[in-house]
Amino acid sequence: MEAWQWILVLLTGASAIFVMGSIIWAVLDVLSEVRLDQTTRVLWVVLLFVLPLLGLLAWLYAKPRLAGFGNSARLRKTP
Numbered sequence: 648m649e650a651w652q653w654i655l656v657l658l659t660g661a662s663a664i665f666v667m668g669s670i671i672w673a674v675l676d677v678l679s680e681v682r683l684d685q686t687t688r689v690l691w692v693v694l695l696f697v698l699p700l701l702g703l704l705a706w707l708y709a710k711p712r713l714a715g716f717g718n719s720a721r722l723r724k725t726p
Contacts (some may be wrong), residue, residue, distance in 0.1 A: 680710075682713050
């Protein structure tokens with residue numbers, strides 16, 4: 648194998664490790680979230696396993712809204 652092929656293999660491996668680590672973090676984060684009931688937790692975990700990247704992005708979008716920071720994070724115009 649040539650050097651550029653090794654670089655591609657290493658980048659692919661690093662990407663796979665990053666994605667798997669992110670999904671594992673999201674599953675553990677969902678399971679440790681106290682504001683969710685059991686059914687909602689199970690649905691989030693199923694979403695993370697069925698559609699991993701989309702589920703991860705959805706969780707990152709929905710988590711701050713669970714904390715009640717959905718509207719307070721917006722910038723407001725000042726006169």
